[in-house]
Amino acid sequence: IIVAAYDEENVLKPVIRNLITSNLYPKSMYHIFLGVYPNDEGTMRVARELEEEFPNVHKIVHVLEGPSSKADNLNNVIRNIYEFEKENHIRFQALVVHDSEDVVHPYELKLENYLLEEHSAIQMPVFPLQELPRLSNIFKNMISGSYADEFAENHYRLLLARTVTDAFVPSAGTGFVIRRDILDKFPDGNVFPEGSLTEDYKLSLQFKQMGYDVHYVLEDVSRLRADGTVAREFISTRSMFPSSYGAAIRQKTRWIYGITLQSFKLKDILKNRQLNFISKYSLYRDWKAKFGNLLLGPGYIIFAYFILSSFWDMPPMYPKYSFAWFLMVFISIMMIERQVLRFLAVKNVYGKRSALISSFFPPILPFRMVIGNVINFHATVRAWWLGLMGNNRQKSTKKPKWSKTDHEFLEEEILKRYRRNLGDTLLYKGLIDSKQLNNSLKISKQKNERLGKVLMRLGLVSEEDVVRSVCEITQRTYVDIHLKEYGIRDLKPYSRELLQEINAVPIMSTSKGTVVLTTIDEDEERIKGIFGGDIHFIYTTESRIKKYIDSLGEKGLKDNILKDIEKYLEEGLINIEQVMIALRHSESREDIDNTLRTMGLLANVKEYA
Structure with missing residues (x-):
């Protein structure tokens, strides 16, 4: 995961902490690289603190003082990632680009990992964060709300249509995934176009011309609300967008200039034989925004006069029942149809209340739509000025400077709403339905009993379902394989009775510590006191622990595998979580190495004989 950061000391730490603590993808199977500048002391300090706090976070300091451009920052990080791979004998399957203010969905990396089997580039939905609409904040959130409306319409409806019709799908600059086979086409690491203000859009167009489609994915999960109703939540990137007119x-201005005036020329697109007709049409729609947005200003004036002249005695702009009059009626109907489509998109993303404010407050000319169009008109005028008259500052440099937006982030109490609990996870897996969950939660509250215990007692889920889900939520390593097949390590100092009493068994041992298998409810401090030294816990069900202890003294069918794995652990080439993932998918000594290499580990490492 790459995050390019400049002047982000106020938001970077909570963003990265939230990403790591809420994410349900194995922590050892992804790394986060923070691109910072040597003259940005505040962001440098925060990145260093995050690097010290989390072993999978890495600070990448740019060779130049900042800000350069976002593309330049990203490319510098990518080049450093290649060096990181060589030094640590790993190979990443893909890169994910995120911004320094993103709320990343807990299931995002899981979904991306699944889709990478079929797609070389992926764009996740991006939906602006919004306050729950009330009468007191309607006008306060008018500008940020206009962003929410536009992104809901584009990312719920239009990008999905482009994907289905094999049209050009642009990157949104965040939540953007690039598979390794595309990255290998850029051996020098200069992946993002550094001369563009919208490097994400231009890169996705370059991918399309190379024969790689950006796949847009819109997937949702169900969550149970406090009132017992089921909420639909999209696996998407959430971000805070500007709330002031100037920002x-x-x-x-940057978006319109970069996309419509800088990324491509229409004549080149029309002549390009590598693009199909629908892709050319979708690019034309993007390109014409620099003209269409300019018509919004006079269009509103003409429309307002047309409406007023229909009810008051005013000189008619269009004689009644003339061709021009019917044309205005037709355009008015089209505008209302557009409002209805926007209402449906916003309703599906943000709910009915937000949709009503978005599209029908007031009817015909809703405030948020008008303000959004005014912003687009003003920004387009500025983009044209920048394109026609130039910018003295940019003329003096070869590459555009990073014209970034100041960011905010959510408070910790609000972030908790985005994190998963046991009920969410079991509901997501389809192991229970919303009615069963709601009923079990009531029983749990009435009897002051853990939800997992209630669900097992009612026969709705198994012990393994609960323990596995709890381990996912709490980011603990769960073991679902029959470890007795791998043999028992040196347990002479410990009696069978002691191991049964503490529900714990040592599995592997290196100079860096002992790996102990236990359950999620055991007293870990007591176990540490018994075994001594550094202890790395892995978890399973009580029934599996019992079977494992009962098999003491038996020789494992795959006994030699753990011994070889201990060598890899000793050298720091892999960690415990990666071991357990690999064992789950391996049947033999040869399989374990192949599995680890498929996981991107042991790159350029010779196998043990």
């Missing part, structure tokens, strides 16, 4: 103008 919105600056950001959208």
Whole structure:
């Protein structure tokens, strides 16, 4: 995961902490690289603290003072990632680009990992964060709400249509995934176009011309609300967008200039034989925004006069029942249809209340739609000025500077809503339905009993379902293989009775510590006191622990595998979580190495004889 950061000391730490603590992908199977600048002391300090706190976070300091451009920052990080791979004998399957203010969905990496089998580039939905709409904040959130409306319409409806019709799908700049086979086409690490203000859009167009489609994915999961109703939640990237007029103008000027005036020329697109007709049409739709947005200003004036002249005695702009009059009626119907489509998109993403404010407050000319169009009009005028008159500062440099937006982030109490609990996880897996979960939660509250115990007692889930889900949520390593097949390590100092009493068994041992198998409810401090030294816990069910202890003294069918794995652990080539993932998918000594290499581990490492 790459995060390019400049002047982000206020948001970077909570963003990365939330990503790591809420994510349900194995922590040892992803790394986060923070691209910072040597002259940005605040962000450098935060990145260093995160690097010290989390072993999978790495600070990448740019060779130049910042800000350069976002593309330049990302490319510098990518080049450093290649060096990191060589030094640590790993190979990443893909890169994921995120911004320094993103709320990353707990299931995002899981979904991306699944889709990478079929798709070389993936774009996740991006939906702006919004306050729950109330009368007191309707006008306060008018500008940020206009972003929510536009992204809901684009990412719920339009990008999905582009994907289905094999049209050009642009990157949104965040939640963007690039598989390794595409990255290998850029051996120098210069993946993102450094001369563009919208490097993400231009790169996705370059991918399309190379024959790689960006796959847009819209998947949702169900969650149970406190009132017992089921909420639909999209696996998406959530971000805070500008709430002031000036910030919105600056950001959208950059987008409009970069996409419509800088990324491509229409004549080149129309002549390009590598693009199909629908891709050319979708690019034309993007390109014409620099003209269409300019018509919004006079269009509103003409429309307002047309409506007023229909009810008051005013000089008619269009004689009644003339061709121009019917044309205005038709355009008005189209505008209402557009409002209805926007209402449906916003309703599916943010709920009915937000949709009503978005599209029908007031009817015909809703405030949020008008303000959004005014911002687009103003930003387009500025983009044209930048394109026609130039920018003295940019003319003096070869590459555009990073014109970034100031960011905010959510408070910890609000972030908790985005994290998973046991009920969410079991519901997501389809092991229970919402009615069963709601009923079990009531019983759990009434009897002051853990939800997992209630669900098992009612026969709705198994012990393994509960323990596995709890381990996923709490980011603990769960073991679901028959470890007795791998033999028992040196247990002479410990009696069978002691191991049964503490429900714990040592599995492997290196100079860096002992790996102990136990259950999620045991007293870990007591276990540490018994075995001594550094202890690395892995977890399973009580029934599996019992079977393992009962098999003491038996020779494992795969006894030699753990001994070889201990060598890899000793050298620091892999860790315990990676071992357990590999064992789950391996049947023999040869399989374990192949599995580890498929996981991107042991790159350029010779197998043990």
